Amino acid sequence: MTLRLRQIGDPILTQVAEPVSHFRDPDLHRLIESMLSTLKDSNGVGLAAPQVGSLLQVLIVASRPNPRYPDAPQMQPLVMINPQLLAASSEQVLGWEGCLSVPDRRGLVARSREVEVEYYTPQGSRQRVVWQDFPARIFQHEYDHLIGRVFLQRHP
Numbered sequence: 728m729t730l731r732l733r734q735i736g737d738p739i740l741t742q743v744a745e746p747v748s749h750f751r752d753p754d755l756h757r758l759i760e761s762m763l764s765t766l767k768d769s770n771g772v773g774l775a776a777p778q779v780g781s782l783l784q785v786l787i788v789a790s791r792p793n794p795r796y797p798d799a800p801q802m803q804p805l806v807m808i809n810p811q812l813l814a815a816s817s818e819q820v821l822g823w824e825g826c827l828s829v830p831d832r833r834g835l836v837a838r839s840r841e842v843e844v845e846y847y848t849p850q851g852s853r854q855r856v857v858w859q860d861f862p863a864r865i866f867q868h869e870y871d872h873l874i875g876r877v878f879l880q881r882h883p
């Protein structure tokens with residue numbers, strides 16, 4: 728089932744998400760399934776749990792080539808639980824971003840060109856990944872959602 732996408736202004740988008748503690752919780756797997764179908768229906772390239780009303784540290788990165796990033800890799804959606812940013816390059820790149828919670832807005836955002844991330848899969852195994860360019864950008868955008876930051880929004 729696809730979940731309602733919270734829009735900018737919904738307080739949940741400014742809150743900090745909690746780590747997942749039990750991986751065998753059936754509610755967690757229902758959330759992940761719902762996020763995957765919501766992402767598919769919204770035609771997005773990323774999604775974070777707070778955007779569908781759940782303050783859990785779960786996000787999905789699903790890069791694919793698109794007009795703005797024609798050389799972006801085609802990825803199977805990657806579900807990341809309790810992600811940790813281990814390293815982010817000081818080298819930054821300006822790039823266009825959109826956000827399913829901020830419809831009809833596109834913005835130029837500076838992001839690290841490369842990130843190293845540690846995360847858990849839905850099965851609970853710990854993984855590490857290094858991304859550059861568009862996948863790195865999507866990750867940083869979704870990771871912001873887990874700490875209550877929405878792109879283009881400056882907290883007073």
Ligand SMILES: O=C(CSC(=O)[C@H](Cc1ccccc1)CC(F)(F)F)c1ccccc1
Pocket residue numbers: 769770771772773774775778793795823824825826827828864865868869
């Ligand atoms: O479908 C979108 C809409 S915006 C989007 O997918 C956000 C992810 C994103 C798009 C572009 C750059 C960084 C993150 C998803 C969100 F809102 F949940 F974070 C899209 C935008 C740019 C390139 C390719 C696709």
Ligand SMILES: [Zn+2]
Pocket residue numbers: 825826827828868872878
């Ligand atoms: Zn977003």
